[in-house]
Amino acid sequence: xxxxxxxxxxxxxxxxxxxxxxxxxxxxxxxxxxxxxxxxxxxxxxxxxxxxxxxxxxxxxxxxxxxxxxxxxxxxxxxxxxxxxxxxxxxxxxxxxxxxxxxxxxxxxxxxxxxxxxxxxxxxxxxxxxxxxxxxx
Numbered sequence: 702x703x704x705x706x707x708x709x710x711x712x713x714x715x716x717x718x719x720x721x722x723x724x725x726x727x728x729x730x731x732x733x734x735x736x737x738x739x740x741x742x743x744x745x746x747x748x749x750x751x752x753x754x755x756x757x758x759x760x761x762x763x764x765x766x767x768x769x770x771x772x773x774x775x776x777x778x779x780x781x782x783x784x785x786x787x788x789x790x791x792x793x794x795x796x797x798x799x800x801x802x803x804x805x806x807x808x809x810x811x812x813x814x815x816x817x818x819x820x821x822x823x824x825x826x827x828x829x830x831x832x833x834x835x836x837x838x
Contacts, residue, residue: 766815 743764748754
């Protein structure tokens, strides 16, 4: 029996909370009111011309880049939480790594490459509008 009088293990209640949170997240993600035809546009209105298609491509590319970076960051966070837990018997601080220049360069260059690749779109469709926007009096 635990100190607070319950015979449940704290891990079991944590698992239930995690399962409830995941279920709630799934329900919120799927019950947003978007139809399957609106999903590929990720909230952007339907494009009407070539410039709209270019904007849609940029919008989708930025979402893909953001999801890739987010998945990478969350994966690294979860990996470090799971594999670098402090054991109950060891209380010393693990070895610290500082001034690792190749790793720091990697953490700088990879995001810059992701941003530059996602913004390299064909510039042939970004021409000025054919209509005149000024009013003649």
